[in-house]
Structure formats: structure tokens, C-alpha cells
Amino acid sequence: MNVIQNSTDIITVSELVKKFGDFTAVDNISFNVKKGEIFAFLGPNGAGKSTTIKMLTTLLHPTSGKIVLNSFDPARNKDGVRKSLGIVFQDPSLDDDLTALENMQFHAVCYGVPKDIRGSRIEELLQFVELWDRRNDLVKTFSGGMKRRLEIARGLLHHPTILFLDEPTLGLDPQTRNHMWSYVKDINQKEGMTVFFTTHYMEEADRVAERIAVIDHGKIVAMGTGSELKSRTNADTLEDAFLNLTGHKIREEEASSLDRMRRMGRLWAGRRR
Numbered sequence: 558m559n560v561i562q563n564s565t566d567i568i569t570v571s572e573l574v575k576k577f578g579d580f581t582a583v584d585n586i587s588f589n590v591k592k593g594e595i596f597a598f599l600g601p602n603g604a605g606k607s608t609t610i611k612m613l614t615t616l617l618h619p620t621s622g623k624i625v626l627n628s629f630d631p632a633r634n635k636d637g638v639r640k641s642l643g644i645v646f647q648d649p650s651l652d653d654d655l656t657a658l659e660n661m662q663f664h665a666v667c668y669g670v671p672k673d674i675r676g677s678r679i680e681e682l683l684q685f686v687e688l689w690d691r692r693n694d695l696v697k698t699f700s701g702g703m704k705r706r707l708e709i710a711r712g713l714l715h716h717p718t719i720l721f722l723d724e725p726t727l728g729l730d731p732q733t734r735n736h737m738w739s740y741v742k743d744i745n746q747k748e749g750m751t752v753f754f755t756t757h758y759m760e761e762a763d764r765v766a767e768r769i770a771v772i773d774h775g776k777i778v779a780m781g782t783g784s785e786l787k788s789r790t791n792a793d794t795l796e797d798a799f800l801n802l803t804g805h806k807i808r809e810e811e812a813s814s815l816d817r818m819r820r821m822g823r824l825w826a827g828r829r830r
Contacts, residue, residue: 605772642718643715665678691703
């Protein structure tokens with residue numbers, strides 16, 4: 558299916574294919590994400606989810622097909638795409654030996670945030686995630702939830718159009734997970750920022766996402782709201798719907814997703830140098 562981009566779309570993926578030798582990791586998928594939408598992308602290990610995300614974020618070049626992200630083609634304008642993105646990986650990428658403020662300042666320099674607004678933007682975001690009072694503390698003293706909040710603030714520094722969150726709450730306690738999503742939804746509503754996320758917590762996807770795409774064996778097998786997916790599969794929960802669609806329980810993927818996000822984080826860091 559060929560998806561036609563319209564004025565409400567911020568991401569358009571059309572007939573996207575990625576092959577590694579004779580193996581097809583992503584098999585002719587098409588979907589769109591609307592401006593300001595909170596969109597969940599779910600799939601079992603090996604389904605093509607991570608490969609798709611890597612193509613969207615310029616880490617991999619497609620074998621064929623087309624991506625348009627914030628009016629840019631990632632294959633032809635990587636810088637334009639990267640400036641459009643804020644990314645929070647599951648595996649922490651902060652410098653523990655720097656303070657929260659120093660981490661923010663370093664990121665601001667890397668992304669070219671103008672000097673005249675750098676200080677006010679950093680204060681605004683640290684206030685937003687309730688870390689301004691801890692700005693001069695070393696990150697190594699922070700809890701997991703505090704580090705995740707700092708990473709979200711850092712990812713928003715350059716006013717990205719799209720925020721990518723790869724399993725951002727994995728390993729966090731339920732209270733901290735709920736707190737983190739409250740920040741994300743608040744930013745989404747205040748700034749109209751599109752949020753593209755993956756998670757293995759099905760209740761998060763059901764509660765937070767406006768639409769959900771499920772990928773399995775390289776193909777999009779279902780897409781819609783949580784209610785639509787449950788209705789389609791005659792399931793009471795999204796986790797049961799996911800099992801009916803893919804034959805897998807999403808929680809079985811936790812260990813492997815940790816390894817995937819570590820690899821993706823290292824690759825992204827290497828490409829930024």
C-alpha cells in the first residue's frame with residue numbers, strides 16, 4: 558500500500574523495505590503519523606521494529622521505499638531529520654560525572670541552541686521536569702526516574718518536532734512511569750510535539766497512545782486505537798490483542814530490547830561524532 562502524505566502528517570512511510578543479504582527485516586510497510594499525535598509502535602523481538610526506527614532516525618538506509626519526516630527524506634537530508642528529532646533511549650546516555658546543568662549545556666552546544674536563549678531554555682526545561690533545584694548535583698547521585706526526566710528535558714532542548722522514546726520506562730517503578738508520562742503528555746499538549754514511542758508495557762500503550770501500529774515478521778499486521786485493536790481481536794486487554802496478533806507476549810521481549818537499545822544508542826552516538 559502506498560501512503561499519500563497530506564498536510565496533517567509529520568511522518569509518512571511508503572512501501573518501506575530493508576534487507577540484510579537474503580533476509581528481509583522490513584517487508585513493504587506503509588503507515589503515517591499525524592502532527593501532534595502520540596503514536597505507539599509495537600512488535601516482538603525480530604519483528605522489524607528496531608530496524609524501522611533506525612531508518613526513521615537516519616541510522617540505517619532503506620533498501621527501497623520512501624520516508625518523509627517533517628518534510629525531509631532521511632536518506633538525503635540526515636541533518637534536517639536529526640534537527641527535527643529528540644531521542645530518549647531506554648539505556649541512559651547521560652554523563653554521570655557531570656552535573657544536570659552541565660549535561661544540558663553540553664547538549665545545547667552540540668545542537669546549536671543559540672547562546673542568548675540557552676540559559677533560559679535550560680532553566681525552563683529543568684523547572685518543567687522538577688530538577689532545577691538539583692541542577693548542580695552530579696547525575697551519578699540521581700535515581701533512575703530522575704535520570705529519565707533529565708534525558709527528556711535534554712531531548713527537548715532544541716525544540717524538536719518529533720520526540721522518539723524507545724522503551725523509556727523499562728525498569729522504572731509504576732509511580733515513576735506514570736510521572737514520566739505525565740511530563741510527556743503535558744509537552745505534547747503545550748507544544749503540539751509529535752511523540753513516537755515503543756514500550757513493552759501494554760497498559761501504557763493503551764492509556765497513552767492515540768494510535769498503535771503492530772509489526773510482526775517485517776509487516777504491519779494491525780493499526781488503530783487500543784479499543785479498535787481489542788475489538789478486532791475480541792480481546793479484553795491490549796496485551797491479549799497483541800498475543801492474538803503476533804503469537805507473542807510483549808513482556809517476553811524485555812531482555813532482548815535492552816540489548817537492542819544499547820546497540821542503537823552506541824550507533825547514534827557514533828554517528829553524531
